[in-house]
Amino acid sequence: MKVRIFLIISGLLLLSIFSFTASSDEPVQTNRVITVEISGLKYTPNPITLEPGETVTFEVTNKDSVPHTFTVNGDKLLDLGGGKSGSVNYTAPVTEQTLPITCDYHPSMKADLVVQAAVASSNTSSASSASSTSSTTSTTDSTSASDSSISSSSNPVNSSTESAPFPIAIVLFAFISIFVLRRKSQ
Secondary structure (H helix, E strand, O other), rough: OOHHHHHHHHHHHHHEEEEEEEEOOOOOOOOEEEEEEEEEEEOOEEEEEEEEEEEEEEEEEEOOOOEEEEEEEEEEEEEEEEEEEEEOOOOOOOEEEEEEEOOOOOOOOEEEEOOOOOOOOOOOOOOOOOOEEEEEEEEOOOOOOOOOEEEEEOOOOOOOOOOOOHHHHHHHHHHHHHHHHHHHOO
């Protein structure tokens, strides 16, 4: 009976420790909407600042008559024809860095996406070095519903944010159980 109580308590303890560890490493999640305007071969605002791991929706409007892309760090998130609008969900990398925003059609069009912790926030983990980004896109026509020359691109990149502590806790619990049961039988 004592062995069973020990196994139950140790299993619950391991699961609670690993569950707490997994949830404390989660990136900052928000649903902020950032409006970006493309006009005169420029992105506005510039720079755009996000917190590490923050998820935002970019609502991009191309006010120029020529097509432009909204490409972050080489990943084309939107391809907008002249006068078109589109939106894309984007998750910033978990490490602080500055990423280039460019247009595939116009190499001179550049802006910066700055990923940095908020000044008021003191609980940012700097130990994490993996960066992950993901995106989902949709586009809308702001001029004419019959013009279908716009193409959209969805380019999720490395959205591996799953945690491994839970399976580790199960394996650890199994080893402890086997050890205690074998010891009991001797």
